[in-house]
Amino acid sequence: MIRGISASGRRATRNEKGKLLCGATEELIKYVLEKTGEPHEFISLSEKNIQPCRGCVCCAGDNRCVIEDDWAEIRDKMYEADAVVFGAPNYYGSINSLGHAFLERTFSLRHTERPKWWPTASARLSGRKNS
Ligand SMILES: Cc1cc2nc3c(=O)[nH]c(=O)nc-3n(C[C@H](O)[C@H](O)[C@H](O)COP(=O)(O)O)c2cc1C
Numbered sequence: 348m349i350r351g352i353s354a355s356g357r358r359a360t361r362n363e364k365g366k367l368l369c370g371a372t373e374e375l376i377k378y379v380l381e382k383t384g385e386p387h388e389f390i391s392l393s394e395k396n397i398q399p400c401r402g403c404v405c406c407a408g409d410n411r412c413v414i415e416d417d418w419a420e421i422r423d424k425m426y427e428a429d430a431v432v433f434g435a436p437n438y439y440g441s442i443n444s445l446g447h448a449f450l451e452r453t454f455s456l457r458h459t460e461r462p463k464w465w466p467t468a469s470a471r472l473s474g475r476k477n478s
Contacts, residue, residue: 351376354435354446399448406455
């Protein structure tokens with residue numbers, strides 16, 4: 348099972364002619380998931396409550412974050428996955444804040460038992476050519 352996670356705050360939306368109006372991150376991740384040819388699931392963070400890491404390091408003992416939001420649900424799905432595809436839009440030359448909050452929370456996965464996958468590659472999505 349491969350899980351794809353989009354940190355865009357908006358879902359893919361098309362007009363009546365099928366032209367993509369917004370949600371390029373979702374489109375890209377779904378494209379990659381399809382291309383794997385493996386069973387997969389798409390998750391949009393736009394519908395989740397993901398708070399930033401507080402740096403309390405309470406996760407050091409058991410890889411579990413103490414913040415009560417939707418992280419735990421996604422964490423469990425990531426542990427079950429054979430691979431994770433993560434994407435986020437470029438905001439002001441950097442990753443958007445929702446995506447950054449998500450990546451901060453992966454700090455909690457690194458102390459004891461790591462997932463069978465671990466980040467190995469990245470790509471970035473921008474609104475303009477050559478940016
Ligand atoms: C607040 C904000 C800041 C952005 N900053 C940049 C930027 O610095 N460079 C760029 O190329 N695109 C920028 N964009 C455009 C987005 O990266 C682009 O629209 C992307 O496709 C958004 O992904 P989404 O369609 O999945 O939401 C910005 C968009 C927003 C809303």
